[in-house]
Amino acid sequence: MIWPQRLIILFGLTLHNAFATPSVKLEAVSEFGWLAQSVQPATELQVPINQIHSWHLQITGKKGKAADCRPQQVSGGMPAHRHGLPTQPQWHQDIKAGWYRIDGLKFQMPGAWQVILSCKDDRERNHEFIFEFML
Template sequence: MSAKFSRRRLLWAAPLAILAVATAGFAARMMEPPPSDLDLSLRKTTDHGLYVASLAADQSPIPVGAIHSWTVKVTSTDGKPAANVAITIDGGMPQHGHGLPTKPEVTRDLGAGRHRIEGMKFNMAGWWTLTVSINGPKGADKATFNLVL
């Protein structure tokens, strides 16, 4: 009877121990500062070199906890405004393993390759990424930007 009790206890204890170690590791990662060599540029050539994208927050400093807007500008690599492009925005906190708390979207074409992004929100300070995905006549491409708030 005691051997049965010990095995049952072990079956419960092992998963709990694994969960505790995993939780401790995740918590430690959340407390680390962002990498010191983080590229904080808000203007980048897309991953496959099809476009150049730049981001600008409509408020400075970038607010934490409030919904706000951004402008994304998309050009060809020679600087001409990209026309007929579909743009989506996604992002999150790499150290925390979660995405944006809202679903920002492009709401308006402002001309000259510029587009209004509304519904952006960062719910806490820290390292965030924003990925601009572009689909246009040259093809689909994306650029990921780093922010530290």
């Protein structure tokens, strides 16, 4: 019988995808036109589930130059489930202007997630970057 073999193959593919580490493209634009994006290869980040990890981002201004922004707050969670992040991530300026690291991120289940970063520029304007992605 051919059908059971097809079902076994389909089930195997589904099971493999359920345990694969999701890859997401991280990119967000502030209300002032600044761009924050992942600096992982090909701007895709392997996002582990149930593991504390870090993100590395680059922020550029409207003209594509590195933007200096003082990190303020990290928030987020799963809007559909109405809960926040299970950890209290912190973000820091990295080695040079425009480069940042967010430490202490954790996503405990597959689904739609949001991470919101805010920072202030030298004119004291608040930039908010909202990353929305599926795991």
